[in-house]
Amino acid sequence: MSVHNFFAGPAILPQEVLKEASESAWRYQDHGLSILEMSHRSKPLTAIFEETEALIHELLNIPDDYKVLFLTGGASSQFYMVPMNLLNENETAGYVDTGTWSTKAIKEAKLFGNVKVIASSEDKNFNYIPKNYEVPTDLKYLHITSNNTIYGTQMQSFADCPVRMVIDMSSDIFSRPFDITSFDLVYAGAQKNLGPAGVTLVIVKKDILEKVERKIPSMLNYMTHVKKDSTFNTPPVYPIYVSLLTLRWIKKMGGVKVMQERNQAKADLLYGEIDRNPMFYGTTAVEDRSKMNVCFLLHDESKAEAFEAAAKDAKCVGIKGHRSVGGYRASTYNALPIESVQVLVDVMQNFEKQHG
């Protein structure tokens, strides 16, 4: 591989997935047609949707009282669909504010009911995960964000919670095992570990639905999609298909447990270098470091241009940090090989030799 892809999302996909995705965009199997021009009601495409749903159940060990949905509009649409479907106007939902995306989720939820921010790390520019907060037992649900792409923090485990839990797992789903039964609703935009932009995964416990009083447009009611297996209208066929290819790859590699081991090894390598190399420092609390998005800064920002030129020469792309944090962010999603991390580490070491 010539280019080392550290983009935060849309993000790197496995080479064999891209190869097959490319072939199917020209001709899908022996159908004589591109997968882009086939009816979503045709048998080959119905088979794709069914296999994708089944594989997600298998890889995440999801019980039958949950439904896997393929929606659109990204996690940003779940910010309002969750409270629209789960929260009555006189009820209260709790939110843990761990950065830009949860802040946006809080803003949208306020349109539908009462919102209580249970904990926040805004006091330190979201560079840590709040812990040991009290969760009032009268909340309709508690909303958390497992990984914060922008700030590079990640919940390493999920505390027991006395109320229903909703979780935005956009940037770390399929990166590690987790107990789905701790949650009533899980959502994730596809474009990190799952597939290309254009499909949003929702996993919902069916018995929590249809309990609110408001009238909801058909397309925004989760139950519409539960009843129609995500084909109430034309689903985003190709993004779902490429997600299926990625899920097959995860399974072939050994499942989410193996993804976790791979991601741990990459994180150890890169954070190890950040901690060792006197030119750089990490931006987050060490215990909350994300294994998906590794944020770091230069001690001497006047050397930024030289470091960026060296990274570019080594064909490392997408390492520019988000403006909220600055510096650098190397995203190390499932599909990123450790060899790419090693290339970046080599760049950092050479940079130290030349500029340290």
Added chain:
Amino acid sequence: MSVHNFFAGPAILPQEVLKEASESAWRYQDHGLSILEMSHRSKPLTAIFEETEALIHELLNIPDDYKVLFLTGGASSQFYMVPMNLLNENETAGYVDTGTWSTKAIKEAKLFGNVKVIASSEDKNFNYIPKNYEVPTDLKYLHITSNNTIYGTQMQSFADCPVRMVIDMSSDIFSRPFDITSFDLVYAGAQKNLGPAGVTLVIVKKDILEKVERKIPSMLNYMTHVKKDSTFNTPPVYPIYVSLLTLRWIKKMGGVKVMQERNQAKADLLYGEIDRNPMFYGTTAVEDRSKMNVCFLLHDESKAEAFEAAAKDAKCVGIKGHRSVGGYRASTYNALPIESVQVLVDVMQNFEKQHG
């Protein structure tokens, strides 16, 4: 081309579009990456979004007081977004009911305000387009559907209207020239003449926005996307890209006027055969026949199996009619070559010789 693709949508795309779409899913230009794994904030992708928007302006001759948006959720999401953004609870919108999709649009609009069905062809299973109806001048807007994919009817022209007009052009946009200034909002799912499933085109006159009183979630407010050039959140990158390739193809072919001529020639050929061949008959009023979806039935349904086997032998796929009409539907979108229509006509003629 070995297979003749008459699917109603997702539907046929030009061969050269599919070729380039396939190549870019493996490696995009000289970036060393698949277009599926590149950040939507990267320069090459920003350039794609800008060119797509500009090309739509050019091909449809859209003035600058309109904004072209790339959303998701299909036309089905526009059914509620239109009234949510344009209709106050105490106001009335008019709808012309020409079949399944407009019926659904009416259902969703009722959640937001008063709805008056101005005209309907439900009395004859939507096999014609209502005409010469009165439009009350106190309507907030009138909603029409230009082409009815399921029933095979199409508005051949658009009457002057004393109120704002909103039009669902999902299945015939870019198939013929039209005067955009007759409309305040045009929407279309991509998966007929524009691209693959996964992106929804909205063209909106900017000064009609932000006039309603209700609070609207950020993602559902057109103005959010106007202000952010459709990148408020991660847009469906690949469906937009393939749409751009299709738009370039339309331009290269000579624009929507040439598309209209090609579509007219295909329609003349196929409807001509339906009218000539004593085995078949058309299902719609002759003056309202769609140039996109040609619906026809066998006089003797006991011969259906034989006809379908002959069509299959000739590699004509996707001609099964929708269950609401039965029989056959051959969709003849922009990308379908007249040679494919000729193959189907040959099948019909041979069928007459053998079974007539």
